[in-house]
Amino acid sequence: AQTVTQSQPEMSVQEAETVTLSCTYDTSESNYYLFWYKQPPSRQMILVIRQEAYKQQNATENRFSVNFQKAAKSFSLKISDSQLGDTAMYFCAFMLRTYNNNDMRFGAGTRLTVKP
């Protein structure tokens, strides 16, 4: 079974600074996706960034980027120029890339607070 571990229950960062959230996962498969979702106080789950395991290049989306280390099974999220609106729970998620299998597994989350 695939598992996802987020070892940092809470983190804080000053506005405009950079913060990195950690995520590790366990799988024996080679073809999969990894995601970071953001959940603000409104509870809506919002996709931040996704990474396909077969791609060596790290994904980036504006101020958000990942450090994907496939051999180490690590998938960290870097938020640059942190903004107050980035305050939220962040969930790392794993999904196998197989036909008709969209079973996604989530980590327990990291609560990020951006301080003014």
Next chain:
Amino acid sequence: NAGVTQTPKFRVLKTGQSMTLLCAQDMNHEYMYWYRQDPGMGLRLIHYSVGEGTTAKGEVPDGYNVSRLKKQNFLLGLESAAPSQTSVYFCASSFSGGPSTDTQYFGPGTRLTVL
């Protein structure tokens, strides 16, 4: 487009009561999902559907039933609610096939309390 909507937003049940949560999506997605989120834990998949008329079990299916009679709707039923089912329930949907179509779009959630 409204995206993914969930009805109701809040509900309080007594142990043993039954209820149905409704999820609707207007994006013509093939896949739909029901998750639960408990304090200190990530989302866990209850059931999912890969198309109209089909359903499959996820990680934590016990105590729940689902139906997908129409492509745009996915219903989650609790036949006899238990306090352990107190949780926030999220519905999600996604397209089928192709590497760019696996992103799941989530609804706003339903907070359910079972007394």
